[in-house]
Each structure stands twice: as structure tokens, then as C-alpha cells.
Amino acid sequence: MAKTSRVAKDAPPQPAPVSAAGGRAAADLAAGRRVMAQARAGIAALEENLGAAFLACLDLIGGISGRVIVSGVGKSGHVGRKIAATLASTGTPAFFVHAGEASHGDLGMIAAGDAVLAISNSGEAAELRDLIAYTRRYGIPLTAITSRASSTLAQSADCVLVLPDVAEACPLGLAPTTSTTMTLALGDAIAVALLERRGFTADDYKVFHPGGQLGRKLFKVDELMHVGAELPLVKPATPMADVVLTMTQKTFGVAGVVDDAGRLMGIVTDGDLRRHMRDSTGDLFALTAVDVMTKTPKTTRRSLLAAEALRRMNEAKVTCVFVVEDEIPVGILRLHDILRAGAV
Numbered sequence: 001m002a003k004t005s006r007v008a009k010d011a012p013p014q015p016a017p018v019s020a021a022g023g024r025a026a027a028d029l030a031a032g033r034r035v036m037a038q039a040r041a042g043i044a045a046l047e048e049n050l051g052a053a054f055l056a057c058l059d060l061i062g063g064i065s066g067r068v069i070v071s072g073v074g075k076s077g078h079v080g081r082k083i084a085a086t087l088a089s090t091g092t093p094a095f096f097v098h099a100g101e102a103s104h105g106d107l108g109m110i111a112a113g114d115a116v117l118a119i120s121n122s123g124e125a126a127e128l129r130d131l132i133a134y135t136r137r138y139g140i141p142l143t144a145i146t147s148r149a150s151s152t153l154a155q156s157a158d159c160v161l162v163l164p165d166v167a168e169a170c171p172l173g174l175a176p177t178t179s180t181t182m183t184l185a186l187g188d189a190i191a192v193a194l195l196e197r198r199g200f201t202a203d204d205y206k207v208f209h210p211g212g213q214l215g216r217k218l219f220k221v222d223e224l225m226h227v228g229a230e231l232p233l234v235k236p237a238t239p240m241a242d243v244v245l246t247m248t249q250k251t252f253g254v255a256g257v258v259d260d261a262g263r264l265m266g267i268v269t270d271g272d273l274r275r276h277m278r279d280s281t282g283d284l285f286a287l288t289a290v291d292v293m294t295k296t297p298k299t300t301r302r303s304l305l306a307a308e309a310l311r312r313m314n315e316a317k318v319t320c321v322f323v324v325e326d327e328i329p330v331g332i333l334r335l336h337d338i339l340r341a342g343a344v
Helices: 023-049 052-062 076-087 126-138 152-156 178-197 202-208 213-217 240-250 272-278 306-316 336-339
Strands: 068-070 092-100 115-119 142-144 159-160 254-258 264-268 320-325 327-333
Touching: 023 178, 052 115, 052 159, 052 178, 068 076, 068 126, 068 159, 076 115, 076 178, 126 152, 142 152, 142 178, 142 202, 142 336, 178 327, 240 254, 254 327, 264 272, 264 320, 306 336, 327 336
Parallel strands: 068 092, 068 115, 115 142, 142 159
Antiparallel strands: 254 264, 320 327
16 A cells, blocks of 8 residues: 655754843744744645555545544544544535544444544554454455554554654644644545545535535525515506506515516616606606616626625625526515625
8 A cells, every 4th residue: 555755854843042132022933933834844745745645545535435434532533523524514424433432332333335534643542443443344444644654553554644754843742733733734635635526516515504604605696586476577668657666565676677578678776766857857657667767787697606796786886686597587686685694
């Protein structure tokens, strides 16, 4: 099984001494920047070593019919929970099982068709032994993320992703810092690559995020528009008295003017009424819809993201637009509908 290559491990970076002149603030900034620099070095090494083992992992996970069970303990467990959540939200069914709990009944959550993604920096976490044995006994595919290719976990797995041998940012070289950052990045890389393999779309993403801000931003026009009998439509020869009545009854403050084929010819707005009342030398109510309407009104498509429709409405300085298909109105959308849905 192909494994990623390793790079030489330097001694853990040591903090600079705090001088009386430099003060605590300078030392704190130096510590923060040192951690970030070490994280960059780890990510760069991880990117450079990405290769055959990563592809094998994608093939293994992408080929199962069940779920991905992510497992680990300690900091690896916390990272594993995030990886499982990212996989699940991007179209790869996944959940987290704590390695310690697996030995006390949670192994029953793992079934034929599933795959296990086990995370352990050392690859020797005692809590993982029963999980490893279970996958080997029942033929459950096992992928390992570890920093030691010679570890028990790595030697038992079907596919091994070996983290580059980069020092932890902790000056003692003990607290998981750089290694957890690399593991998080590797989990994201797996999730996104699988997402792209299956052609996961914004519509798919919204299915898994219906209640959050991300889901609301993915609302489309056809989910918010008003349709059917709510549409305020009149014919060109409709007397203005009836046009005003339609505008009032339908509560949108506009009326769409359609020809005999149902195509949108123009729109009558409150602004059109005011202009004709100010500029007309005759009686407004002696006119018809075609006399007052604004030609070539702003329209939108039902497949457009509501946030994009809002941007266009703001640019055009309108608060209401008709949604058309082949020039025929199929809906009407108000700026208020978008704001109320939180699709911004």
C-alpha cells in the first residue's frame, strides 16, 4: 500500500527570551507567529507529499455503500468529530464513534458496507485496538491517519495517510498543534475531493443545511416568489381604474401588463401613477394600462439565487420584480421576501 513520504523533523521551535525592552506583548506576538509559521510548514509538507495514498483513500471511501465511521481519542478524537461533520455536510454519510466507547458496545454502529477512518498521531492508542480488530475480523475497510508508518494502526490499515514529520509548535514538542492542524487539513482535502468526485452541488449542500445561514444564502427565487392567483396581471386595454384596483388587492403595489399570449409587455407601478397624475393634462382614469405602463421592466429567473436577485434589485432601485420564463410571468418577488427569509 502506497504511503506518503516523510520529511526530516527539526527540533521543536523554542521561544525567544523575554527582554525587559521587548516586553510581554512582543513575546506573545512572537509565540503566535511561530505557531502559525509552523502550521504553514506542516501544511506545505503535507501538500508536497500528497499522492498515491491519498488517491487510494478516495477510492476506498468513494467505493463503499455505507457510512464513514471516524474514530480517535484525545485531540485526535476532537479533530475526528470535525472531519466526520464535514464529510456528512458535503455528501459523504459519516459520523464519529469514540474509540473508547467502541469497546463498550458502539462497535455495533459499524456495519457491512461501512468504512472506518481512524486517527492517531502515534498509531498506538490502546483504545483503538478493539476497533482495529473488529474491522479486520469483519472485513470493514480501514483507513489510518497517523504520523508513524511503522505503528500498529498503520500496519493494520488498508490505506495509510502518513503525516509529514514536522515538529509540533509547542516549545516542549508535546502538545498536539502542528499535527492536529495537518490532520484537519487532510480531512478537509478528503471531503472536498469526494465532493467534487460525485458532482455535489449548491442544491445538494442546501439539503444538509436547511436551518443555518449557509442554507438561507442558497435560497433560490422560485422558493420565495409568489405564484398563481397572487400574480397582479392585467391586459393592455384594462382601464386604469381596474389596474389600480388590481394593484391594491394583490398588495404588491404593481401590475404586470401581459398580451394575449401571456407575455409580459410592461409594468405599472406606484411611480407610474404619480408621474401620470402630475404630468397628464387629462384624467388618469380615462387611460388604459398600455398608456401608463413602463416598457421592458426588470425581471428575474426562478433559478437565480435570491441573494443575486436582491443585488440586481438594489442596483435597479426596484423593490419588486416579475419572474419570467419565455417572457411569461410565472411569479413575482419582493425585496421584503428575500430579507424576511434571511437570504443575504
